[in-house]
Amino acid sequence: MKSEYDVLVIGGGPGGAVAAWTAAKKGLSTCLIEKRPAIGAPVRCAEGVGKKLLTEFLDPDPRWISADIKRARIIAPDGTEIQLKEDQAGAEVGYVLDRKIFDRELVWKASEAGADVYVKTRAVKPILEDSIVKGAVVESCGTQQEVRAAVTIAADGVESKFARWCGIDSTVPVDELMSCIQYLVTDIDVDPVCNDFYLGNEVAPQGYLWVFAKGERCANIGIGIPAAKRGPGNRAKDYLDHFMAEHYPDGKIIECIFGGDPVCKPLDCTVTDGLMIVGDAARVVDPITGGGIGNAMVTGRLAAEVAAEAIAKGDTSKAALMPYDEGWRNSKMGQGLERNYKVKEFFIKLSDEKMNDLADSIAHIDFAEFSVRALVMELIKRNPKMLFELRELKDALKH
Amino acid sequence: MLNIRREICGYCGACVSVCPEGALELIDAYLTVDSETCISCGICTKACPLGALEVTDEV
Incomplete structure (x- = not known):
């Protein structure tokens, strides 16, 4: 050297x-x-990345792309699903990388x-x-x-x-560090071109649990929840193991991944x-x-x-x-970070009931654009009665 | 003092990022705590996804 x-x-x-x-x-x-x-x-x-941004740097290569994602689902606490699809015009969701x-x-x-x-x-x-x-x-x-x-x-x-x-x-403030754990699970029934996001206080309080397809019968299944309230019996691992037992009891875990994810400013x-x-x-x-x-x-x-x-x-x-x-x-990236921070502050305060209501209001819409902004815009449009509560979101979108 | 249970630690460094004193460091795959700097506040014990850190009364 x-x-x-x-x-x-x-x-x-x-x-x-x-x-x-x-x-x-x-x-x-x-x-x-x-x-x-x-x-x-x-x-x-969790290896998920947006296509547009990635291809600014490298041409896509099957050697490091595990899955080309066409669909995403957000699953509310009561099971209500919000579907996001790649539209026919060629809008793009993302890749799951290796x-x-x-x-x-x-x-x-x-x-x-x-x-x-x-x-x-x-x-x-x-x-x-x-x-x-x-x-x-x-x-x-x-x-x-x-x-x-x-x-x-x-x-x-x-x-x-x-x-x-x-x-x-x-x-990193301890309430803004997501304590994360993920399993690479094989031999399971998954939609190989879909990423799922599970929300709710039972499954992942103030965070989310993800199932990101990594190809046929294989997925990254993980969770991130704020570190602040964690202790014996309610750590990220406890929640993930509970989910696995319920949804993928026969899945084979071939890799365990741990980590902290800073969601602070x-x-x-x-x-x-x-x-x-x-x-x-x-x-x-x-x-x-x-x-x-x-x-x-x-x-x-x-x-x-x-x-x-x-x-x-x-x-x-x-x-x-x-x-x-x-x-x-x-830049657009910096402004997006600022906006999404405000959006996050709004969403983490929601009860399961509110989350269900919001999910229900947009459950029947086929989204063409997979973005926080598109989702929030639709939420505001569909929930005129909640406009007062959603005003913080509306303000956030101005920037 | 802070006790690192190495048989549980997943050497991810989540704890390092929340330590207000900068007492923890992940050296390759080995988590270290500087006992002179650590104030046994226990914040890191919350960040650990696995529960590998604990504050004990032992000095």
Whole structure:
């Protein structure tokens, strides 16, 4: 490993990989480090992603697409179903990925573009000079060395520590961390092109339980619920095991996946002198779906683009890197995060009865667009009597 | 003090993100707690999807 690069990327998930790929393509000397011994494993993800966003980065490839999703269902506490279908005109729902292959593909792209990649290599502490981040001390198989960089990009995920070491408080409020568990289940009857979302206080209080098809007779079945009220007997695992016993008692679990998903607001500021923070580490996860792959890639790319400009000008101060923070925050993605945060705040307060009523009001509509906005618009339209209660949602949609 | 039950831990790092003191760290697949920094507040015990963390009276 060299001791000096233009850009040091910490973390080899989609955010870090796209940051390194973009930086390398721009001709910057780039180093990506991943603390795990393998890229893409262990998976900590339900693997669902929107098509449009994904194809901005890569052409779809059957090697890392487990299922091409045509339909989705939201199942209310009383069993009422809201159906979302891909319309004939070609609106698209999404893919369920194989993250082990997908993440490798992205890192391979970064490597092909010229980035150095090191696995089982972690950042131990930042190199700070007058509070300016100048890279990191990294440890690889017991040996420590300094890696200096003009710009460091922290893509170290939900368990991010790097930003904190650089003075940015990245603590996730415990009621806004979704405590998650997922089983990869085989030999079950599932619609191979459908994703299901189960709602309700019995099945997944203030969160949801998902069944994402991963091809024929195989699905990611998982749950995310706020961590705050968890204790013995009511953890994510207890709820998921209960659901499995009821719905898929004969399914074979061939993988167990655990994780935390931050559905809080993004960090107040995602840059400081010499440092940018991307993806889950920046807390740019969709607060409604918990999805973070697309936003990680978007922020990773933008961070590298801004880094390239800053490096070219010889100024990587906080002010010079701010266009990254402002850029994603003012983008459609940033505005969507802000809107969906407000929508989430509304929905988590709903009782099962209210959820049933709302679901019933839109149960007979065939949705062509699979989006939070489309659903909320329809809810408002169909529930004039609830308009007062829904006003917060209406306000949220203005932005 | 915080006790990590390693036979239960799924090394996912959910607990790391909620620790207000930054006392936890996931090093590869090994969860560590800095006993000097940990204040035994128990917040991390809620975040764990499996129940691998517990605050005990032992010092």
